[in-house]
Amino acid sequence: MSSFLPTAERISDLSSDIYDQLCEKAKCFSAYSVALDETIDITDTTQLAIYVRVVNDNFEVMERLLRVIPMHGQSTAQQMFCQLCEVNNNAGLTWRMFAGITTNGAPSITEKNGLVAKLGEEGVEEAIALHCIIHQQSICSKCLKFDNGMSVVVKCINKSDPGA
Structure with a gap:
C-alpha cells in the first residue's frame, strides 16, 4: 500500500x-x-x-x-x-x-x-x-415519441456512468 x-x-x-x-x-x-x-x-x-x-x-x-x-x-x-x-x-x-x-x-x-x-x-x-441538455433531450423525446433514438443515447450514458 x-x-x-x-x-x-x-x-x-x-x-x-x-x-x-x-x-x-x-x-x-x-x-x-x-x-x-x-x-x-x-x-x-x-x-x-x-x-x-x-x-x-x-x-x-x-x-x-x-x-x-x-x-x-x-x-x-x-x-x-x-x-x-x-x-x-x-x-x-x-x-x-x-x-x-x-x-x-x-x-x-x-x-x-x-x-x-x-x-x-x-x-x-x-x-x-x-x-442538463441530455436530460432535456430525453424529456423532449418522450413528448415527441422519439424513444427509439434516445434509448440508445441513454444506454450509452448509463453504461459510462456506473452511478446512473
Missing part, C-alpha cells in the same frame, strides 16, 4: 495546485456559472459534484470541477445550498458575478423549494437556471 502513497500525494498536490490557480484567477473573473450533478454512488451515498465555468474580460473561458461533496443521509436543498455557498466562498466567487446554474434535474435541486429557489432567496434572481 505504501507504494501508492507517493502517487496519491502527487495527485493531491496537483489537485490542490489547480484549485489554488482557480482561486487566484477568480479575482479577474467577470462572470461564472455552475453545473450541479447529484448522483448516488455504489455505497448508496449521494455525491454532489460542483463544476464551474468562468469567463474574464478578455472572454477567456475556463471550466473546472470545483468539488465533489458526499451528502450523507437525506440530501436537502438547504444542505446543498450551504455547500454551494461554502465552495463559492472558498474559491473567491461572489453572487454578484453569478450568471447561471445547470442541474441534472434532481428534485432537491430543481423543485419550487429546491436549491434553485434558494438562489432566488439570496437575491440571485437574474441568473439563468437550465436543465
Whole structure:
C-alpha cells in the first residue's frame, strides 16, 4: 500500500495546485456559472459534484470541477445550498458575478423549494437556471415519441456512468 502513497500525494498536490490557480484567477473573473450533478454512488451515498465555468474580460473561458461533496443521509436543498455557498466562498466567487446554474434535474435541486429557489432567496434572481441538455433531450423525446433514438443515447450514458 505504501507504494501508492507517493502517487496519491502527487495527485493531491496537483489537485490542490489547480484549485489554488482557480482561486487566484477568480479575482479577474467577470462572470461564472455552475453545473450541479447529484448522483448516488455504489455505497448508496449521494455525491454532489460542483463544476464551474468562468469567463474574464478578455472572454477567456475556463471550466473546472470545483468539488465533489458526499451528502450523507437525506440530501436537502438547504444542505446543498450551504455547500454551494461554502465552495463559492472558498474559491473567491461572489453572487454578484453569478450568471447561471445547470442541474441534472434532481428534485432537491430543481423543485419550487429546491436549491434553485434558494438562489432566488439570496437575491440571485437574474441568473439563468437550465436543465442538463441530455436530460432535456430525453424529456423532449418522450413528448415527441422519439424513444427509439434516445434509448440508445441513454444506454450509452448509463453504461459510462456506473452511478446512473
